[in-house]
Amino acid sequence: MNMIHDLSPDELLTTTRAVRRRMDFDRPIADEVVRECLAVAQQAPTATNQQNWRFMIVTDADQRLAIADIYRQGWEEYRRIPTATLIRTHDDAGRAAVQRRVRDSAQYLVDNMHRVPAMVIPCVVGRADDMAAWEKTTQWSTMMFATWSLMLAARARGIGSVYTCVHLVREEEAAGVLGIPYSRVMHVGLIPLAYTIGDRFWPAHREPLEDIVHWNRW
Numbered sequence: 001m002n003m004i005h006d007l008s009p010d011e012l013l014t015t016t017r018a019v020r021r022r023m024d025f026d027r028p029i030a031d032e033v034v035r036e037c038l039a040v041a042q043q044a045p046t047a048t049n050q051q052n053w054r055f056m057i058v059t060d061a062d063q064r065l066a067i068a069d070i071y072r073q074g075w076e077e078y079r080r081i082p083t084a085t086l087i088r089t090h091d092d093a094g095r096a097a098v099q100r101r102v103r104d105s106a107q108y109l110v111d112n113m114h115r116v117p118a119m120v121i122p123c124v125v126g127r128a129d130d131m132a133a134w135e136k137t138t139q140w141s142t143m144m145f146a147t148w149s150l151m152l153a154a155r156a157r158g159i160g161s162v163y164t165c166v167h168l169v170r171e172e173e174a175a176g177v178l179g180i181p182y183s184r185v186m187h188v189g190l191i192p193l194a195y196t197i198g199d200r201f202w203p204a205h206r207e208p209l210e211d212i213v214h215w216n217r218w
């Protein structure tokens, strides 16, 4: 097992970043290592302990190419949405610069998605399309805890990841490629995995806590 041993829990939690440009596309990831990360993810909580999670792992080169193509199409559609957060411009110069950096980095991933050695598509059994907001929340949350655990377990093993969602614009098409029964099973993201180039990452800039936390009353 290839672990980064000197990471404390807080360091792991604060340095698991969205990795795109620092992915080593040429270094394979053993299936066994992906399994270890999935076993960690499986310890996450699920709503009413339903454990209705499923993980689709895509390593086959043709399948990766097909999913990367759908990802690109999803990205192109996303870019055309006027309110898309990455496309909308910021008045604040600092935030606009960060936004440009993230957009360029996201574009890099679009251009290289087919090269990642493994993709994880977390799925939930049960579609949320017609559910009330609260019930949708339970479906999504069920996968998000597990997905973040998977990303942390990957980072602890020197593997970078980034949570992505733009392929969901074309979820049904992706389901067709992967044989996922779309009418019963919902994708909730697409996580590319690759060993990172170097293993040092740093906490990101965040707003002061005082601006986002409310105690006892809003």
Ligand SMILES: Cc1cc2nc3c(=O)[nH]c(=O)nc-3n(C[C@H](O)[C@H](O)[C@H](O)COP(=O)(O)O)c2cc1C
Pocket (backbone or CB within 6 Å): 016, 017, 018, 019, 102, 105, 106, 109, 162, 163, 164, 165, 166, 167, 204
């Ligand atoms: C709900 C959600 C959706 C996201 N969708 C995408 C995506 O489709 N493509 C992408 O490249 N990054 C995506 N990201 C990654 C964010 O852009 C990234 O987390 C953000 O830039 C902050 O970087 P950090 O995670 O290193 O703090 C998504 C993140 C979240 C939480």
